[in-house]
Amino acid sequence: MSKNKISIIHSGFVPLNIENVDTDQIIPARFLKATTREGFGKNLFRDWRYENDDETKPKKDFALNNPKYRGEILVAGKNFGCGSSREHAAWAIHDYGFRAVVSSFFADIFKNNALNNGVLPVTVSESFLKKIFALNEDATISISLPDQTITIDATGEKENFEINSYKKECLINGFDDIDYLINIKSDIEKFESARSI
Amino acid sequence: MSKTLFEKIWDKHIVKTIDGGPSVLYIDKHLIHEVTSPQAFAGIEKRGIQIFRPKQIVATADHNVPTLNQHLPIKEQLSRLQVETLIKNCANHNIELYGLGHPYQGIVHVIGPELGITQPGMTIVCGDSHTSTHGAFGSIAFGIGTSEVEMVFATQCLLQSKPKQMRINVNGSLKKAVLAKDIVLYILAKISASGATGYAVEYAGSTIRSLSMEGRMTVCNMSIEMGARCGLIAPDETTFNYMQGKKFAPQGNDWDKALQYWKTLYSDDDATFDKEINIDAADISPMITYGTNPGMGIGVNELIPSDSAINEGDRPSFEKAMKYMGIAPGAAIKGQKVDYVFIGSCTNSRIEDLRLVANFVKGKHKAKDVEVWIVPGSKQVEQQAKNEGIDKIFEEAGFQLRQPGCSACLGMNEDKIPAGKYCISTSNRNFEGRQGAGARTLLASPLSAAAAAITGHVTDVSELI
Numbered sequence: 123m124s125k126n127k128i129s130i131i132h133s134g135f136v137p138l139n140i141e142n143v144d145t146d147q148i149i150p151a152r153f154l155k156a157t158t159r160e161g162f163g164k165n166l167f168r169d170w171r172y173e174n175d176d177e178t179k180p181k182k183d184f185a186l187n188n189p190k191y192r193g194e195i196l197v198a199g200k201n202f203g204c205g206s207s208r209e210h211a212a213w214a215i216h217d218y219g220f221r222a223v224v225s226s227f228f229a230d231i232f233k234n235n236a237l238n239n240g241v242l243p244v245t246v247s248e249s250f251l252k253k254i255f256a257l258n259e260d261a262t263i264s265i266s267l268p269d270q271t272i273t274i275d276a277t278g279e280k281e282n283f284e285i286n287s288y289k290k291e292c293l294i295n296g297f298d299d300i301d302y303l304i305n306i307k308s309d310i311e312k313f314e315s316a317r318s319i
Numbered sequence: 320m321s322k323t324l325f326e327k328i329w330d331k332h333i334v335k336t337i338d339g340g341p342s343v344l345y346i347d348k349h350l351i352h353e354v355t356s357p358q359a360f361a362g363i364e365k366r367g368i369q370i371f372r373p374k375q376i377v378a379t380a381d382h383n384v385p386t387l388n389q390h391l392p393i394k395e396q397l398s399r400l401q402v403e404t405l406i407k408n409c410a411n412h413n414i415e416l417y418g419l420g421h422p423y424q425g426i427v428h429v430i431g432p433e434l435g436i437t438q439p440g441m442t443i444v445c446g447d448s449h450t451s452t453h454g455a456f457g458s459i460a461f462g463i464g465t466s467e468v469e470m471v472f473a474t475q476c477l478l479q480s481k482p483k484q485m486r487i488n489v490n491g492s493l494k495k496a497v498l499a500k501d502i503v504l505y506i507l508a509k510i511s512a513s514g515a516t517g518y519a520v521e522y523a524g525s526t527i528r529s530l531s532m533e534g535r536m537t538v539c540n541m542s543i544e545m546g547a548r549c550g551l552i553a554p555d556e557t558t559f560n561y562m563q564g565k566k567f568a569p570q571g572n573d574w575d576k577a578l579q580y581w582k583t584l585y586s587d588d589d590a591t592f593d594k595e596i597n598i599d600a601a602d603i604s605p606m607i608t609y610g611t612n613p614g615m616g617i618g619v620n621e622l623i624p625s626d627s628a629i630n631e632g633d634r635p636s637f638e639k640a641m642k643y644m645g646i647a648p649g650a651a652i653k654g655q656k657v658d659y660v661f662i663g664s665c666t667n668s669r670i671e672d673l674r675l676v677a678n679f680v681k682g683k684h685k686a687k688d689v690e691v692w693i694v695p696g697s698k699q700v701e702q703q704a705k706n707e708g709i710d711k712i713f714e715e716a717g718f719q720l721r722q723p724g725c726s727a728c729l730g731m732n733e734d735k736i737p738a739g740k741y742c743i744s745t746s747n748r749n750f751e752g753r754q755g756a757g758a759r760t761l762l763a764s765p766l767s768a769a770a771a772a773i774t775g776h777v778t779d780v781s782e783l784i
């Protein structure tokens with residue numbers, strides 16, 4: 123799949139000050155029956171968003187339902203994306219319109235799934251995360267993938283984040299792992315025949 | 320150079336390593352099911368490429384299947400479409416499918432081992448996080464997303480960064496009625512639901528060695544609940560005895576050759592681990608969870624933590640969990656009423672689990688207002704239970720023995736726990752809504768679940784044995 127390129131994200135954010143947000147919350151299992159990748163955004167955080175699964179009854183205290191919070195950046199408590207390997211979680215986040223998720227800690231499989239779907243996981247320190255949660259509703263954040271920095275625009279407070287250089291290139295250029303792997307098929311075949319001897 | 324068990328297997332599967340990036344890891348076995356594969360099939364078809372090594376893939380239908388009347392067409396339209404899509408995709412791409420009605424059908428992490436598809440020293444992946452189960456055989460086994468399923472379809476490889484190494488040593492004798500499930504819930508309570516993120520975890524020590532393969536699978540299964548990339552246990556005589564004669568296990572000379580290799584699969588004495596944790600088996604009691612992640616567990620006779628015992632930063636999440644569960648901080652969990660009992664899932668649905676439960680409930684009857692579902696992990700487990708007369712014991716106890724599938728572990732089919740009801744469950748996740756919107760899950764061992772089925776509330780099973 124060709125992925126959206128990511129370079130600079132400058133936007134408002136949606137704060138989800140909850141730890142251990144698991145992929146069952148991001149997209150409940152009953153929505154995994156689709157055979158395509160599209161349309162998961164409308165069910166993102168379904169059971170936290172609506173009373174009794176009723177779209178006409180949005181839960182007022184849930185950040186996604188607060189019109190003052192907008193933007194391409196989701197900010198969440200530590201251990202975001204734990205649990206099931208369902209890539210539908212990353213699809214739902216992307217389909218909803220988020221391009222980056224900021225947390226102090228990401229679960230492994232979710233992190234890979236996000237990177238494979240044009241969603242940038244940005245790991246920040248616990249103290250920086252606290253600062254973001256303390257911001258006003260209209261505050262904006264800038265994320266630069268080339269510089270590997272995240273900045274609170276109003277104060278200029280900045281932190282660096284880690285990403286391996288291969289993945290960084292992939293995201294900036296919109297390449298994906300599968301293109302790389304297909305291109306080294308002869309190496310894979312050589313590996314197989316060396317093993318079978 | 321001395322190596323860990325993980326490193327021995329890892330190093331043998333590296334095709335190449337990208338400078339400053341991940342390694343290309345060769346995958347021996349790829350297990351697939353109906354939920355996380357359709358988009359991957361669509362992806363390779365869109366690219367116009369063939370599946371690279373279809374013979375290294377095995378498919379089953381488990382997540383979405385009904386557990387009653389499996390001979391009838393699936394009623395729910397979307398579930399049926401997903402299962403039919405799997406059948407079509409496997410036929411088009413020449414992939415072995417053990418679908419509904421096949422004598423080998425079952426939960427993907429139950430059938431792999433029982434058919435001998437899972438073998439020591441292998442790399443095994445599946446689009447399901449509980450793939451860590453297969454590490455019980457001394458393999459590197461981990462869950463992947465659908466884009467990665469597509470990569471393995473296309474090239475039999477994945478790009479992976481090597482995880483850090485952790486060893487958890489459990490030594491000593493277990494107390495009465497304490498099972499493998501209690502060991503892993505105890506570890507989770509100690510190190511938390513993110514305590515092993517970024518690590519491959521090897522379980523070692525005399526207690527782990529004394530476990531059956533079924534018990535080892537239960538422990539490795541929940542590695543992902545600690546955030547671990549995978550969990551593994553060095554193969555030994557218990558492993559080899561289990562493997563021998565299994566349908567797809569090596570035979571004759573191949574067996575001897577394989578055995579020779581498998582016996583080299585252990586962490587060298589001076590191998591280094593980034594982190595090591597030691598646990599005394601005698602400290603472990605029958606465990607139960609009270610919250611909404613699997614790290615929120617206590618011994619059944621302990622009290623739920625009070626607000627003041629929780630770090631201030633963690634309090635909002637703790638309070639949210641308590642509110643969802645309808646349980647008071649500081650209260651006892653013992654005596655908590657249960658409405659449903661679910662014994663099943665890739666964690667605890669093997670024949671040993673069913674035997675233990677049957678042995679305990681023989682001659683007893685379930686409490687009046689409790690619904691009890693026993694969902695075997697596979698057709699073979701179901702058949703074996705019938706051969707041993709276990710089905711009769713369950714029937715007399717008022718327990719429903721259903722047909723194989725993931726069932727109420729994730730409630731994708733109609734096996735859902737109603738909102739607000741309490742379910743003591745042998746599955747692996749107590750997340751909000753996991754077993755149905757608003758359902759309240761208490762994770763425990765098969766024996767603890769069976770005890771609650773009899774008494775109607777959370778019970779210390781060791782008092783009844």
